[in-house]
Amino acid sequence: MKKRKTTYTMADVARLAGVSAGTVSNVLNNRTVVSKHLSKRVQDAVAALGFSPDRGARGLRTGRTHIIGMVIPDITNPHYAEITRGVEDAAIENGYELMVCNSRRQAELEQRHMHALRAQRVDGIIVNCSNCYHPRDLLPRYDLPLVFVGAVPMKSKINCIVTNNVEVSQEATEHLIRLGHRRIAIISAEMTYSTMIERLEGYRRAMAEAALPVEPKYVVEGATEIESGLHGGIKLLSLPEPPTAIYALNNRVALGVMQALKELRIPCPEQVSVMMFDDPDWARSFSPSITAIEQPTYQIGVSAVQLLLKSLRSPDGNVEHGPEQVELKSCLHVRESTGPVAQELKFAIGT
Amino acid sequence: MKKRKTTYTMADVARLAGVSAGTVSNVLNNRTVVSKHLSKRVQDAVAALGFSPDRGARGLRTGRTHIIGMVIPDITNPHYAEITRGVEDAAIENGYELMVCNSRRQAELEQRHMHALRAQRVDGIIVNCSNCYHPRDLLPRYDLPLVFVGAVPMKSKINCIVTNNVEVSQEATEHLIRLGHRRIAIISAEMTYSTMIERLEGYRRAMAEAALPVEPKYVVEGATEIESGLHGGIKLLSLPEPPTAIYALNNRVALGVMQALKELRIPCPEQVSVMMFDDPDWARSFSPSITAIEQPTYQIGVSAVQLLLKSLRSPDGNVEHGPEQVELKSCLHVRESTGPVAQELKFAIGT
C-alpha cells in the first residue's frame, strides 16, 4: 500500500549524507546554523536523490498546510478566472499552494467545498459567495480565516475585498444620461449578489439625481447566463417604448444582450447603446467595441491573499483591530457601443 | 504552534462516543462491519463536534492524498477554463480534490509547478504542456502517473487525451475552399504546441487536395495573445494581394483578427471571411457570429480524470497494456463570418 518506492524520505537523505534527520530538516528550513560542511553534504544528497520534503507530513507536524482554498461561482467566467490568477500568483509568491473550487452558484455545493477545504486543513479560504444574505451558513463552526471577495455578505464584520460598485455604476449611468438617454434599461444577474445590489443602487442614484424615473419595466432581473441577457434583451427591445440604452450588470448578460441586438438587427449604438459591467478581452474586439466598466480583477486576487496572510499571522485570526475591508476602484472605459440617443428623426423613418 | 484548538481529532470523537479511535476510523470508512449501536454513537459524536478527518494525516498514512494536480498554460483562456471544469467535476465525483497551476507558457514555471505538486504528493497530474518537443523535462525522475491533454508530447508513448485536429482542420479549410476562397491565410499560435502543428497540417492537406499553393506569406506564426492576432491580421490584410479568408488557430488569435478587421474597417464576411479554432461563448454573440471549431473541452477534462484514475489503479502506473491514447472529436460550426469569396466587382469598386 505504499505509494511509490521511488519516493525518498528525509531518513534516506540523512543516511546518504551521514547525518541525522533533524539536521536535514534544519538545513532544508535553514533554521539553526548548520556547519557549512554538513550543510553541503546534505544539499548534495538532496540533489542526488531529487528529494523534496512531503508537504503533507510537514503540515501534519506544524499545523499549517500552506494551502489556500478558494471558492468561486465559475472559473469559466473571465471575471473569476482573472481574480484566480491574481490569487495564484500571490499565493505562490508567498510559498502557498492553491485549491480552487467551483460552486456553480449552488449554496449546497458551496458548503460542500468549504467543508472539503476544511478537511484538507487549508490555512484559509478566499470566497466569493453567491448569496450574500446567508453567509453564516458558509462558515464552519470552527473558524477558519476567511476573506470574501467581490460579492460579500451584507452587514457583516468580515475581512473582505470590495470595489466601488455604487460609485462607478452611478458614474457610468451618468455617462448614458449625458448622451441624452432617458429610457435606460438595466439587466442584472441574480440579486442575491451584493455586487448586483450595489450596481443597481448606483443606477438608481444617477437616475434620481437627473430626476429621471426608474421604471420597473426597464429593470430586469436576470441570471448569470447568456440566455438570460438574450431573453431580457429581446423583451426590453420588444416593448412598445423600448429603451434607448441597455446597461448589463455583468459580462455574461452583456453577451446575451449583444446577441439580442444581432437577432433583432438593431444597430448599436445608432439605435440602442449598450454598456456593461466587467471588461473581458472580447469587449474591445466586438463591432462596435463595448463600453465597459473594468474591475481590478487581478488586484482583487492579490489583495485577497495579502489580507488572508495578514489575518493568518494575527493571533485571533483577524487583523489587529478586527476585520478589515479593502476597497479597490473600478473604472469606466467609454467605447463605441454607447452613443448619442437616437434622434426622433429615426423613429419618423421607422413609421 | 497548533493551528486551531477548535479542530477536533478522532481521539476526541472516540472519547465522546465512548469507543476507540480505530472504531471511529472504521465507521468513517465503513470498513469492517461495526455494530449499529456503536456506529450510531460515533456518527452522533462526529455530528456534535462537526468533525471531519484530516485528509493530510490520512494521506500520510495511506500513501494516497486523493489530490489530482493539473498544470495548464492559462486559466483565463476559456479553452483551458472549460477543460478545468470537466476535470474538477470528474475529480470530485470520484472523491478527489484538485490543484490547478498556471504555467503562463513558461517551461521553467511548468517545471516548478510539477515539482510543487510532487512535493504535495498528489496522486497524479494532468498536464497541457506548452512545448511538445521537450516533454521529458517535465517528468520528475520519480514517476508520477501523468495524463497529457490537448497539446501532447510528440512521438512519446504516454497517456493522453487528444482531438482530431488534423482531420477537422482539413474539413474546415475545405469549407472555405468550397466557398470559393483561394487565398486563405492562416495565423497560428506558438508552433511548439502539437495542436498547432496538427491544425496547420490539416490546412496543408486541404490546400494540397484542392491543388492550391500554400504561400508562405499567408502562413503567419503568432503567439497566444490578442495582439498577435491583431498584428498578424493587419499584416495580412495590408498585403498587395490580401487573403479573402483568414483562419485563426485559436480563440485569442481570432479575437485579434476581429480587431484588425474592425480597425481597418473591412467588412466580414463580405470582403474577408474569418474562421477560428475554439468556440468560446462570445463566438455566437459577435456581429457577424463567427464560424468556429468546437472542441469537446469539458469532455477532455472528464476523460483525462478517467484515464488518470485508471492508470492509478494499475499496478505499474499505466493502464494494462501500456499507455493509452484517447481521441475525441471536434466539430465545425458554420456561422456568419464565412461567406462566398468577394466578387471581383468589389475590387473594381475599390479602384
Place this chain on the structure above:
DNA sequence: GTGAAAGCGCTAACAG
C-alpha cells in the same frame, strides 16, 4: 552544532 526521540492525526494489522 548535532543526534535522539517524541508526536502531529490517521489507518491497518493484529489481538482479544
Place this chain on the structure above:
DNA sequence: CTGTTAGCGCTTTCAC
C-alpha cells in the same frame, strides 16, 4: 465486532 498498537514523514524540543 472492538480495542490496542505501530508507524506514515516530518519538525522540534532536549541532551550531549
